[in-house]
Amino acid sequence: MNQYPKGLPCALRDGYGFESVNNISRTPMESGRARQRIIFDSVPTLVPLAWICSERQALLFEAWAAQVARAGWFLIPLKIPGGMKNVEVRFTKTPSGPELVGVNSWRYTAQCELRERPLLEPGWAELMPEWVLMMNIVDLAVNREWPKA
Structure with a gap:
């Protein structure tokens, strides 16, 4: 499995958070109450990621995303409840950027899908x-x- 390259920065905290696709089906009843059930046990979890890279890191990030990660799964260290852990993710679309930040830094953003939600x-x-x-x-x-x- 491909690994996020060592030497590239960790994802930023800005806008960072996990969002799972709803797996609950709700049927309203005539009484005003509703019946609910779980449709699927495992649904996709999405996380927006952003990085600020130096010029050399930006060169590596772009080449790695386009030539190595592509549309496949890869391991990346992410902060989850419980600490930092290598998590399997994939890009849901090509990362956006580079966007110039400050004098010499570049910002990239990407929406990623987690293979499994980090649960106990x-x-x-x-x-x-x-x-x-x-x-x-x-x-x-x-x-x-x-x-x-």
Whole structure:
């Protein structure tokens, strides 16, 4: 699988956020209430990405997007709930740019589709929600009590 090149900048925070396609079907009833059901378990999640590159980074980004990533899936480090992680994404259309920013920097933007929405493994939210909320306390305690383990 293609990897986002090391040496290129991480995606900017400006406008960054995940948006999933709606997977709930809603049918209004005569009583005024509505019936709802899940149509699909897995639906596309989109994320707008933007980068500011130096001149050399811009040369590499454009060539990599056009010649390597193209319309296929690639791994890119993204901030998700839980920290930075390599996530599989693909461009939904050709990245926009370059747009001159400041004196010598170039801005690129792209809409990307995630292969899988970053979620906890099944069971954690239902069976052990307090473990999820207290993960950092357990980690701190283990590292303090058994630092060499």
